[in-house]
Amino acid sequence: MSSTICRRQGVRRNEFEWGDTDHSHGHNPGKVRLDRMLEIKNLMVFFENALALNDLNIEVHRGEIVSALGSNSAGKTTLMNTISGLIIDMKVKEDRRGGERITLMGEVRFEGEDILLTKPSLRIRKGIALSRERHPIFPESDIEENLRISTYLRRDPGIHKTFDFVYSIFPPLIKLKKRKAGFCSGGEQQMLSIGMALMTKPKLLLLDEPLLGLSPAMQNSLIQAVKQIRQEGITVLVAEQFARPLLPIVDRGYVIENGMLTLEGSGQELRENPEIRSTFMGV
Numbered sequence: 001m002s003s004t005i006c007r008r009q010g011v012r013r014n015e016f017e018w019g020d021t022d023h024s025h026g027h028n029p030g031k032v033r034l035d036r037m038l039e040i041k042n043l044m045v046f047f048e049n050a051l052a053l054n055d056l057n058i059e060v061h062r063g064e065i066v067s068a069l070g071s072n073s074a075g076k077t078t079l080m081n082t083i084s085g086l087i088i089d090m091k092v093k094e095d096r097r098g099g100e101r102i103t104l105m106g107e108v109r110f111e112g113e114d115i116l117l118t119k120p121s122l123r124i125r126k127g128i129a130l131s132r133e134r135h136p137i138f139p140e141s142d143i144e145e146n147l148r149i150s151t152y153l154r155r156d157p158g159i160h161k162t163f164d165f166v167y168s169i170f171p172p173l174i175k176l177k178k179r180k181a182g183f184c185s186g187g188e189q190q191m192l193s194i195g196m197a198l199m200t201k202p203k204l205l206l207l208d209e210p211l212l213g214l215s216p217a218m219q220n221s222l223i224q225a226v227k228q229i230r231q232e233g234i235t236v237l238v239a240e241q242f243a244r245p246l247l248p249i250v251d252r253g254y255v256i257e258n259g260m261l262t263l264e265g266s267g268q269e270l271r272e273n274p275e276i277r278s279t280f281m282g283v
């Protein structure tokens with residue numbers, strides 16, 4: 001896929017700049033001050049000698065919904081694990097047992113601070129939460145217990161408010177509070193998994209393939225939930241290979257192929273791009 005929108009690799013800009021944005025959802029219309037919550041610069045991730053992410057440059061501004069689109073093996077999960085820090089846990093484990101060598105290079109800046117090597121629990125405290133592909137739940141615990149487990153790092157008194165928020169965006173979970181998570185459907189478990197990430201009270205929510213395996217109706221409810229999450233002031237970065245339901249709500253997006261950025265643009269540019277339409281929307 002050639003770059004028909006904008007190729008921004010290697011471009012460095014100031015921390016803040018004044019620029020036009022295309023927030024099409026009523027946020028900061030016109031000239032706004034960009035607040036680069038997340039800045040990924042020249043990121044490389046190797047598994048042994050295999051390059052999974054190659055010189056990636058990505059930005060997420062406060063208040064945005066940003067997509068990282070990519071087909072199978074593009075590097076989406078590696079990217080999400082690198083931002084959430086899960087890859088650090090994997091690396092430490094592999095180093096200890098003398099297994100696979102995982103090498104990270106470049107910068108992952110969150111609110112100005114380089115967190116490339118920061119452990120995941122600290123990143124959760126800083127406000128980054130990941131809802132994983134096939135998110136691990138506690139199947140023997142009920143929905144409410146699963147949600148509560150995710151608050152273990154919180155010290156603030158507002159946990160009940162976050163419960164209310166999660167139940168307000170995922171009403172089907174209300175009736176299922178006392179059901180064992182292992183007995184819930186794939187869609188219900190997906191809501192739970194995003195709910196668990198929200199229970200940590202993140203500033204930045206990372207979603208790895210949230211639409212995978214869901215019915216079209218369930219996909220639409222999930223997209224509505226993502227809009228509500230953003231309305232609550234939470235910034236969202238979502239990795240997907242299924243763009244059709246997602247693209248209408250994204251402010252900006254990136255396309256990753258074989259670990260490299262091949263395209264980036266505003267939501268509208270992506271929606272109108274013929275290559276995206278044929279590759280990710282089946283048009």
Ligand SMILES: Nc1ncnc2c1ncn2[C@@H]1O[C@H](COP(=O)(O)OP(=O)(O)OP(=O)(O)O)[C@@H](O)[C@H]1O
Nearest residue numbers: 047052070071072073074075076077078079100241
């Ligand atoms: N632990 C690992 N060891 C070796 N190679 C890995 C490891 N994890 C990922 N890879 C490789 O890195 C590349 C990117 O994988 P990744 O899982 O990030 O892609 P993805 O876009 O999430 O794919 P999918 O859509 O299938 O979830 C792939 O070539 C994969 O085989």
Ligand SMILES: [Mg+2]
Nearest residue numbers: 076077078133
């Ligand atoms: Mg993946």
